[in-house]
Amino acid sequence: xxxxxxxxxxTTSRELRKTFRNPSEIFYPLIFFVLVLTMFPFAIPPVPGLxxxxxxxxxxxxxxLAISLSLETLFKADYRSGALEVxxxxxxxxxxxxxxxxxxxxxxxxxxxxxxxxPIGWALDLNFxxxxxxxxxxxxxxxxxxxxxxxxxxxxxxxxxxGFLLVMLTLPFFVPLLIFGSSAATNASLGIVPxxxxxxxxxxxxxxxxxxxxxxxxxxxxxxx
Amino acid sequence: xxxxxLEVTNISLSRAQNLVVRDLSFSVSSGEIIQxxxxxxxxxxxxxxxxxxxxxxxxxRVARLGEKVGNTTPxxxxxxxxxxxxxxxxxLSPLENLxxxxxxxxxxxxxxxxxxxxxxxxxxxxxxLTTRLSxxxxxxxxxxxLLMFDAPLWLLDEPFTALDTSSKxxxxxxxxxxxxxxxxxxxxxHQTFNCKSQVINYxxxxxx
Numbered sequence: 001x002x003x004x005x006x007x008x009x010x011t012t013s014r015e016l017r018k019t020f021r022n023p024s025e026i027f028y029p030l031i032f033f034v035l036v037l038t039m040f041p042f043a044i045p046p047v048p049g050l051x052x053x054x055x056x057x058x059x060x061x062x063x064x065l066a067i068s069l070s071l072e073t074l075f076k077a078d079y080r081s082g083a084l085e086v087x088x089x090x091x092x093x094x095x096x097x098x099x100x101x102x103x104x105x106x107x108x109x110x111x112x113x114x115x116x117x118x119p120i121g122w123a124l125d126l127n128f129x130x131x132x133x134x135x136x137x138x139x140x141x142x143x144x145x146x147x148x149x150x151x152x153x154x155x156x157x158x159x160x161x162x163g164f165l166l167v168m169l170t171l172p173f174f175v176p177l178l179i180f181g182s183s184a185a186t187n188a189s190l191g192i193v194p195x196x197x198x199x200x201x202x203x204x205x206x207x208x209x210x211x212x213x214x215x216x217x218x219x220x221x222x223x224x225x
Numbered sequence: 226x227x228x229x230x231l232e233v234t235n236i237s238l239s240r241a242q243n244l245v246v247r248d249l250s251f252s253v254s255s256g257e258i259i260q261x262x263x264x265x266x267x268x269x270x271x272x273x274x275x276x277x278x279x280x281x282x283x284x285x286r287v288a289r290l291g292e293k294v295g296n297t298t299p300x301x302x303x304x305x306x307x308x309x310x311x312x313x314x315x316x317l318s319p320l321e322n323l324x325x326x327x328x329x330x331x332x333x334x335x336x337x338x339x340x341x342x343x344x345x346x347x348x349x350x351x352x353x354l355t356t357r358l359s360x361x362x363x364x365x366x367x368x369x370x371l372l373m374f375d376a377p378l379w380l381l382d383e384p385f386t387a388l389d390t391s392s393k394x395x396x397x398x399x400x401x402x403x404x405x406x407x408x409x410x411x412x413x414x415h416q417t418f419n420c421k422s423q424v425i426n427y428x429x430x431x432x433x
Contacts, residue, residue, distance in 0.1 A: 006328060006329070007328070007329045010325055010328040010329050011325075011329070014314070014317065014321075014325050017316075017317060017321065018314055018316040018317055019316075021316040021317075021354070022316050077314065077315070078314065080310075081310055081311065081312060081313060081314065081315065082308055082309070082310030082311060082312035083312045083313060083314050083322075085279060085306075085308060085310070085312060086312035086326065086370070087326070087329065088279075089277060089278075089279070089304070089305075089306055090326050090329060090330035090331070090374075091330055091331035091332070092329035092330055092331065093329075093331075096329075097329070224279055225279060225280050225281065
């Protein structure tokens with residue numbers, strides 16, 4: 001017995017297999033994430049405690065941009081090669097394909113970024129509680145981004161200027177995640193339990209899991225038509 | 226008398242908001258093969274995509290086995306569409322590509338990927354990454370879907386492209402066998418090919 005339906009398992013393992021054979025897709029978002037975080041300290045004045053107070057916000061912003069950039073590739077190769085057409089005509093459940101694609105994207109981009117935030121946050125002198133809250137919020141937020149972003153990625157795939165359109169369309173959905181995610185980490189650093197923010201992020205994840213795969217399936221049909 | 230496998234009634238089709246096909250009607254019954262011919266831009270690919278259910282006609286009706294075709298519910302158990310693009314993920318092997326399809330498709334395949342690729346002479350390259358295959362080999366992997374799944378209607382868009390003489394002959398035999406099994410074929414090709422059954426030719430005009 002497996003945790004997910006067969007179509008989700010197969011789609012996710014296909015995504016992971018093809019990405020690990022072309023690992024630049026994994027490394028670009030991670031390198032972007034690390035570069036932004038290593039460059040930022042050079043750009044702010046050396047006021048004691050300043051960087052520490054804004055570090056979680058910077059980590060969240062860098063994560064959001066890195067994940068947004070990686071969304072463009074989610075359907076691109078399958079659309080160009082005609083594989084998306086073949087999958088659609090095979091009678092596969094496109095909703096489950098959407099879940100599998102999102103899960104694969106999260107494992108490749110969101111999860112490593114969330115895990116990488118721990119040592120980077122530690123190097124930026126964030127306390128232990130803040131680090132845990134940061135990783136937890138990034139995990140929840142990035143999973144929501146993968147689910148929501150997949151539907152917009154499917155809708156914009158193959159369009160001229162689709163990459164720009166994708167970023168413009170996803171940002172309004174991602175900004176609330178950024179606000180609540182960074183606020184949770186900031187509150188944790190002040191010793192306040194970020195209960196409300198975590199509930200909000202959890203709710204957003206459940207909502208996107210409930211709605212986004214259907215939107216992805218519909219977007220695939222629209223783009224193939 | 227049995228229902229036609231495919232009925233096309235007065236369809237008009239547009240590509241990028243330009244009308245390419247006007248009031249086309251035909252039907253295909255068991256054992257029949259139709260060749261769509263015409264110069265570039267006459268709408269052969271657009272028609273095949275409409276018959277597959279990938280695009281909706283502006284007017285008219287497409288029905289497969291008596292059921293109206295809509296692009297939201299492709300009746301995958303009644304059609305196999307081989308398009309211009311090979312539909313393969315380049316970073317997976319041919320076998321991985323076919324195995325994925327066999328796992329997610331509805332209905333299930335009638336043959337497994339290993340045996341189909343063996344039949345098509347791709348036994349030695351079934352584990353090689355698709356990106357390393359030649360255009361002809363990729364086309365053969367794409368054609369493997371014809372043997373893997375059981376569907377009465379085959380829609381083939383330039384299926385002989387990049388195939389060598391023996392592979393072309395093998396595809397001709399596959400078409401003959403499919404027609405013998407009471408299947409039907411609609412294909413668009415500029416190439417000449419041999420077929421045991423009589424080929425009904427539809428010459429499409431270019432609409433200016």
